[in-house]
Amino acid sequence: MDTTNEMAAEAIYSVIPRNQKIIIIMLVSVSGLLSPLTGSIYLPALNQIAQDLKVKTSLVNLSITTYQIFQGIAPSFIGTLSDVKGRRPAYIVTFSIYLIANLALALQNSYPALMVLRCLQSAGSSATIALGSATVADMVTRAERGSWLGYTTLGISLGPALGPVIGGLLSEYLDWHWIFWFLLIFSAVITALMVTILPETGRAVVGNNSIRPPKWNLSVLQWWRLRHGKPMNGGAQDYVEDHSTIAKPRKRPNPLSSLLILREREGGITLGFGGIFFAGYFMVLTTLSEQLTSRFGFSSAITGLCYLPLAIGSLLSRFVAGRLFDLNFRRHARLLGLSLDLSRQQKIEVFPIERIRLEVCIPLVYISCGTVLAYAWTMESRSSLAGIEVSLFFLGLFFSGAQQGFNTLVVDTHSDIPATATAANNLFRCLISAGAVAIAPFLIDQIGIGYTGVFISGVWLCFSPLLWLVLLRGKKWREELKAKQDKKDAEKAKKEGQTA
Structure with missing residues (x-):
């Protein structure tokens, strides 16, 4: 199957130079840490906060649940905004809310204020991953997306693991208020970099970045370059504007667009299993601090450091799993007899993208079941700390790899609304994990940490056949959905033509 002539006629997917892409992806990757980092950073300080505010620890725990709920809902609104108006306005709105919330949290000493401001803080930070x-x-084709999205979504697994390390050290040696001062300073630096150097990449606004964005979408660096007569994107010269690369969403996005994805057979299964998968992982994360303290009597600082193996495993998975996804994409291209041009988008109609992603994901899911069991029974049997930490490392490694694949598949199959699709993923994941966090302590009290691990891995195993269903039938479902949408678009165009 020769696609050389077709690829030659197709526009370059993104005119942004590779070195600039790397800088942009590094910046958005760091910003993606904020939401999960903020959610977990004060886990080691819960007892200290409860004592200072003179409330029960269980009441402070409620702020975790409410944070998760807002973390799921808010991106549906911001993601929709960014798919239509661009990424920069959405980033500026979210970071403005987040900065105000952190400043207020650092200054307050009231439980009601803590609850309200944590919700505001969640609303401000939660859209960063989407x-x-x-x-x-916007910038990277499907052939390389496995690796690059892995770095960008690193915060999903690294943030919850790294947060308790930072929070434990701050609360132990300074004060729990310094957790919010730290977040304020960290986010202020990221915001300054975003405003200064992050270009608009939204394809509904700038296409393949050859089109000059509106004034409010320009970065400070782009504004300075244009004012001094230099190329907007920092190359030798600006590309000729190619308006054919503008990619408007097929449907008008709205906050309910995220929910509509759940109605799709493939989308609903992928998001549903991803939510259940993350909920089990989050049950381990949120109960780990209490389990370590009750068994070993560790301080907040030492408990926080015990999360490091999870963080290291999560970080390593981004290199390993991302590479596997891209290699599998190339393998399928060879099987189809296609040559890959990484500068141009690969047509999803040709590639069995569900099979490409899930052939890597599904084995990682089953291995993750084993790592959860290893952690739970190592903790239950009161074995050495080394055994617990080793099992946590492998849990972070394999869980993060599988989660990375689910995130990439959702974006691949909704390329016209990637922020809305990721927001839908976030919505399902956060709402289910909010419920899981609420039942986790009760479950451990009733059946013990060992059988709680059996419960988590058992749920994953019971729902895993649905992934095989997507692998085998997902491409057919996607084609049927597209045909149905094309028919609707044709009928709508016909009616509008008759009206005119």
């Missing part, structure tokens, strides 16, 4: 994934989808 925006980061969408930014990558």
Whole structure:
């Protein structure tokens, strides 16, 4: 199957130079840490906060649940905004809310204020992962997306593991208020970099970045370059504007667009299993601090450091799993007799993208079941700390790799609304994990940590056949959905033509 002539006629997917892409992806990757980092950073300080505010620890725990709920809902609104108006306005809105919330949290000493401001803080930070994934989808073709999205979504697994390390050290040696001062300073630096150097990448606004964006979408660096008569994107010269690369969403996005994805057979299964998968992982994360303290009597600082193996495993998975996804894409291209041009988008109609992603994901899911069991029974049997930490490392490694594949598949199959698709993923994941966090302590009290691990891995195993269903039938479902949408678009165009 020769696609050389077709590829030659197709426009370059993104005119942004590779070195600039790397800088952009590094920046959005760091920003993607904020939401999960913020959610977990004060886990080691819960007892200290409860004592200072003179409330029960269980009441402070409620702020974790409410944070998760807002973390799921808010990206549906911001993601929709970014798919239509661009990534920069969405980033500026979210970071403005987040900065105000952190400043207020650092200054307050009231439980009601803590609850309200944590919700505001969640609303401000939660869209960063969706925006980061969408930014990558704007610039990177499907053949390389596995690796690049892996770096961008690193925060999903690294943030919850790294947060307790930072929070434990700050609360132990300074004060729990310094957790929010730290987040304020960290986010202020990221915001300054975003405003200064992050270009607009939204394909509904700038296409393949050859089109000059509106004034409010220009970065400070782009504004300075244009004012001094230099190329906007930092190359030797600006590309000729190619308006054919503008990619408007097929449907008008709205906050309910995320829910509509759940109605799709493939989308609903992928998001549903991804939510259940993350909920089990989050049950381990949120109960780990209490389990370590009750068994070993560790301080907040030492407990926080015990999360490091999870963080290291999560970080390593981004290199290993991302590479596997891209290699599998190339393998399928060879099987189809296609040559890959990484500068041009690969047509999803040709590639069995569900099979490409899930052939890597599904084995990682089954291995993750084993690592959860290893962790739970090592903790239950009161074995050495080394055994617990080794099992946590492998849990971070294999869980993060599988989660990375689910995130990439959702973006691949909704390329016209990548931020909305990632927001839908975030919505399902956060709402299910909010419920899981609420039942986790009760479950451990009733059946013990060992059988809680059996419960988590058992749920994953019971729902895993649905992934095989997507692998085998997902391409057919996607084609049927597209045909149905094309028919609707044709009928709509016909009616509008008759009206005119």
